[in-house]
Amino acid sequence: MARQVLITGVTGGIGGALAESFIANGDMVIGIGRRRDKLTALRDRLGESLDSLQADLETVEGIDAAVDALGDRANAIDVLINNAGSMKFTPTHALNAHDVHSQLAINLLAPIWLTRKLLPGMIDRKSGLIVNMASAAGERPSPKLAAYGAAKAGLIHFTRTLAAEYADAGIRCVAIAPGPVQTGLVDKFTMAMIVRSVPLKRAALPAEIADFVRYIASNAVNLATGSVFTVDGGLSIRS
Structure with missing residues (x-):
């Protein structure tokens, strides 16, 4: 049976690859993105198995509106992938309030609040x-x-806390920790400098991360919860 998979940040490099990978697996994907033009282009490329939803996840109000737009589907999500992210290289002494708020809002607060909104449906279905x-x-x-x-x-x-809190409810939670990925978010010069520190001497392709996530979401790994899967070309083994 096709699963209902919700992916945030679906118009980014990893997000689009995630949608493509899960659709190829026979799943139905709901993709959330900020820009309507990019959502339309992705829908044109991937077809009717992708249902797109425009939303701004940087605010609680935006997340609430997105969940409201899902309607009854909010209680039928089998796989939630909190993929939306924002990254900016800035020396700490040069950070401004907007930088800090944006990084925390997109990368941490949005996953927490969206998960909180979708958990009741998962709890009901166990x-x-x-x-x-x-x-x-x-x-x-x-x-x-x-x-x-x-x-x-x-x-x-947050991932580990959810795993501990909801294991009895039949809900699993895992995290993926990629190293450098070729998404275009980092300029070529900076990426080249980063890759020099990677033992495998290259950045991951978005499709490689997406296929790994799809594998983690398969029945082959249904005992994994609370795990952090590091996919960084060996970067983490360097001191």
């Missing part, structure tokens, strides 16, 4: 999987990513 897209920066210090790294570290803790 099943569900929540996948939080964390980052290697949430596991180890990364200069110029203080706010981003703090948010992703918080997301990892």
Whole structure:
């Protein structure tokens, strides 16, 4: 039976690859994105198995509106993938209030609140999987990513807390911690510098991360909960 999969940040590099991977698996995908033009383009490419929803997840009001727009489907989500993210390289002493608020809102507060809104349906059905897209920066210090790294570290803790709290309800929660990914969010010069530190000497392709998430969401891994799956080309083994 086709699962109902909700993916945030669906118009980004990883988000689009996630939608494509799950649709190829026979699942129905609801994709949330901020820009209508990008949502339309993605729907044109992936077809009717993708249902798109425009929403701004940076505010509680935006998340509430998105859940309201889902209607009864909000109680029928089998897999929630909190993928939407925002990253900005900034020295900590140069951060402004907007930078900090935006990084925390998108990377941490939005997953918490969206999950809270969708949990009742999963609890009623006694099943569900929540996948939080964390980052290697949430596991180890990364200069110029203080706010981003703090948010992703918080997301990892949130993941483990959910896993402990809702295991008895049949709900699993895991996190994915990618290293550098070729999404276009980082300029080529900066990406080249980062990749030099990666033992495998390359960044991941969005499709590689997406297919890994799809595998984690399969029955082959149905005992995994509270786990953080690091997919960083070996970056985390470097001190």
